[in-house]
Amino acid sequence: MEFKQKKGYRPYEAYQYLEPSKDYKVIDWADWDWAGRSILPLSGEEEARVAELLAKYPYISLHDHPDFTTRDMSTCEPLFEGMREGRDKCGYEALSWSNIDGIFDNMMDGTNIISSPEGWKWIDIIHDLGMRLCDIAHQDFLVHCKTVDDILAAKKAGKIACVFAIEGAAPIENEVDRIDILYGLGIRQLGVTYSESNALGSGCKEDHDGGLTKFGQRCVERMNKVGMLIDVSHCAPQTAYDAVMYSKKPIIASHVGAKSVWPTKRMASDELIQAVAKKGGVIGIEAAPHTTMSKTNMTHDLDSFMEHFEYVKNMVGIDHVGFGVDCLYGDHVGVHHAFSAALSIASTSKAGVSYEEVPYVKYLENPTESSWNIIRWLVKHNYSDEDIGKVIGGNAIRVLSEVWA
Helix, strand or coil: CCCCCCCCCCCCCCCCCCCCCCCCCCCCCCCCCCHHHEEEECCCCHHHHHHHHHCCCCEEEECCCEEEEECCCCCHHHHHHHHHCCCCCCCCCHHCCCCCECCCCEEEEEHCCCCCCCCHHHHHHHHHCCCCCCCCCCCCCCCEEHHHHHHHHHHHHEEEEEEEECCCCCCHHHHHHHHHHHHCCCEEECCCCCCCCCCCCCCCCCCCCCCCCCHHHHHHCCCHCCEEEEEECEEEEEHHHHHHCCCCCEEEEEEEEECCCCCCCCCECHHHHHHHHHHCCCEECCCCCCCCCCCCCCCCCCHHHHHHHHHHHHHHHHHHEEEECCCCCCCCHHHHHHHHCCCCCCHHCCCCCCCCCCCCCCCCHHHHHHHHHHHHHHHHHHCCHHHHHHHHHHHHHHHHHHCCC
């Protein structure tokens, strides 16, 4: 494979309009390809087909964090120091090597500890969003995406449309009008809950699931009205199902796997997968470390990840599955160790079986590498052009066209 940068990229480093040390504290961020560059081998004919498909169809990642961890992940403190600064470093150059045309950027979210070690504070979310928008305004490769046309235009220009999203609605507290404010600031996707419960409903870490609350119903209704895409990836099962049923528009589970393949709280049940599909939505398959494994693929890698994809595809059809790999640039396993409590990783990832931890997820370690290898796997396994076009972006475009209309 020949590595190529997108034609719309002009060299830019995050916050380069400022003076390091004078205007902001210098943080030692990781290299984006710290674990190397893993490429699934293909024949010459297969390589040519990949190129043709990428030229023809938009590639959309339904869930990612295209920013950096710190280089030193031997302890928590260097990463915590970087997060407390409230100035995430976006991987512009790293993204320029990707196949991505549209990316759902979930920013700092649960790692947003600017004012509180518990994260998810309204003022911190607004700070994070404003800082990122200011940075984006000083370059023209990453385009702030608010419409489907923005994605299609970015593809044509060799740029990337960046959809800002928030994984859980805890920051709105009990203020439904904050949904309008977030939409006005350019957020286009909002999760009902993260793994912890909030005023809308129960998160997937909880032992008891009370379902979507009355306030949650108001929020779902408001999100439908303003055109906010609803995500149920981190909801407890009944809360997720209730949100799907209450919504008048398609919703997504942007980054999950199949609980029947790997039985953890973070995976989606058959019932939920079927409900999302029946509503016209999409299930995005995730690849965050040690999530989408299986009892036949106990080492988390591309094959175990795609086993979840094929399970969902076989259950609800090719029109209702996509990819939200949930990656970042740097040591993702290290982030999980550092933020295990804050992100409820331990309580939502237990499968009842032992497995060997991997240092990184080969072929899927970051947004760029994932975009290289998912389509290569699909070509290698003889999926049709039409089906590949649907799962790498067409299904997402269909849902967004209805929700954002």
